[in-house]
Amino acid sequence: MGVSEILASIDREIAVLQRARALLGGRAAAAAPKKAAGRPKKVAVAVAKPAKKKRRLSPEGRRRIAEAVKRRWAAQKKAAGASSK
Numbered sequence: 001m002g003v004s005e006i007l008a009s010i011d012r013e014i015a016v017l018q019r020a021r022a023l024l025g026g027r028a029a030a031a032a033p034k035k036a037a038g039r040p041k042k043v044a045v046a047v048a049k050p051a052k053k054k055r056r057l058s059p060e061g062r063r064r065i066a067e068a069v070k071r072r073w074a075a076q077k078k079a080a081g082a083s084s085k
Helices: 003-025 027-031 059-084
Strands: none
Touching: none
């Protein structure tokens, strides 16, 4: 007996067992569709969101922020120096 004959025999047995299961379990259980595994697919969004413009910081704004940070650091350093004495 060759490999192909063995596989054909196994396939026939599987078909017989599946028919027997369908008869014993009822047709409703055999006809019920299987649920797909995993997360359900996203529904396509019909309304497209407008693209947000990238916000740019001007050199003047960047300079003002840098100065404010330096003042903040100086105040923190001064407060830390006064509390350690």
